[in-house]
Amino acid sequence: MESFNSLNSKSFLESIKDPRKFKQFLKNNQKELLQWGTFVFITIFVFLFFSSGDFSFILTLSSLVQTFGFVLLVWKVFRSRSISGLSRNTLVCYFVCILSRLFSIMRYEGYLPYDATGDFVYRITEIITFVCCCILLYFSFVLYKATYNWDIDTFQWYYFVIPSFLLALCIHPSLNLRFYADVAWTFGLYLESFAMFPQLDVFRKKGGEIESYTSHYVASQTLSRIMQFIFWVFSFKELNETINSSSFFPSYVGFFVLIAQIIQIALTGDFLYFYITSIKQGIPLTLPSYVI
Template sequence: MDDDMLGNKPGRGTWARTFRDWRTVILVGSFVAVLVFFLFHLVSDGDFSFLMTLSNLLRVSALALLLVKAFGDHSGVTEISLKSMQCYCAVSTLRLSSILFYEGYLPFDSSGDWFYQSMEVFSLILAGALVFTMTMSNKRHGYNPRNDVFGKDFSIGPLTLPSNLGALWLIVPSIVVAMLFHPTLNNNFVTDAAWSAALYLEAVAILPQDRMFRRGSRLHELTSLSVFMIGMSGLFSLVFWLFSFSELNASYSSHFGHSYPGYVVVGCQFLNLVIMFDFIRRYVQAATAGRPPILPS
């Protein structure tokens, strides 16, 4: 068997060190797994659409971990992208404007009665709390806009935006695409487009965070775990829509944007997987090699 990175033979000490390094990840992962097990049996009928709820739950858990890190770690919010959190605020706002008033995009099982909506409300609260914390944080442990550079060099002809409005480069196109390509399950243009915009924006909301990671040196274990959970959230969403996207296509409609939104949804899910793939790969490699979950960028 190969030596580890320090030249030591793998053994009991190595396993103990690995457990110590990954203790937080193991505890959080175990808690989430137990929570999912109970939710599946208590608030779900076992329908395939529970994957939607599971995806939502993982994203909420990831945002909760980031908020815990913001208040409980010495590095505060220095590794977190304000622009990504603004995008997640927009995602929850757009989705809630649809699912609180119509039932067209809710899970088919009993988790769609109240739990799925509640998770989205919590997501908005958590993302909003992170945005507020990052905006009001002190300089030592606070948000550093110089590292959050997404959108800084973007322009469309003469149109440019201040760096602090970089999230609009993701939010506005998502809304425009949603206005052109959206299902009609609510039979209401505004809420159908809002739901679609939330899904499209969620697929790319991690881009500012990814750009920020690549400018840094190392990632705290809670930050790494949070991003990994967001990646898993996207993976479960992809699996669900791969088998369900045809339900979004209105075959009876002559409107091009109503006939093919399912394909756009699946395309966005694959785009999210492409964005997250490199991070997920390195995270899994660190886990299998027994290295601490503090990844180099």
């Protein structure tokens, strides 16, 4: 998305008033408009033809946003033939957490959206995201490994995987009524809350101007988490099930899920501020070295 940052509100409003400027605006940003327009079209199509209109559709929408971010990232990395600025450790974390979530939702329905999209659309988006993650890891370890910033991507993935798994073993909901499936889903959720930290650490060390495809990818994951947080704010009490629970503190599991969502949003708060500011001003995203 080399010219995405030209899509700011001021230039857009000015272009509408002048037909020639508007035509030039469309020409300069046709790729970005096509990408985002396609995403909006798919979202509306899914909602109209596959959704039952239940509030839990927001979970499917969250997954769609995440998938969209990963698909764009795969495309941009392939086009640029570089993974510079991307954290391999973050990709490994996402690989593990999505695989763990798939292990739970592909066989059981306890954590699927109540909306009709939970029957297969939600699962399909999770599978696509997982495939994209595998492709990105292949790019990182094999195809474009020469462009990998190994010197600044030093926050190792296992710093988060092991603690998240141990926490999931001890504190997890029981909607699947299967210990391993409940732990798998919770492990994925806990790990995803910290998965972006290595990427943000790379931003902090690198500082300066951030590659557009990387910034859009991080922003899409943050937006996805915000949507999930909105859902769990209204639904977390359903996780506090004490009957047939194998968890410690079963009456407070929902609060741990909320805290996990808050952690990721808090971690990316500074980044999201600078990201939105860059779009408004129509300039490349530039981060001070202290932002993590």
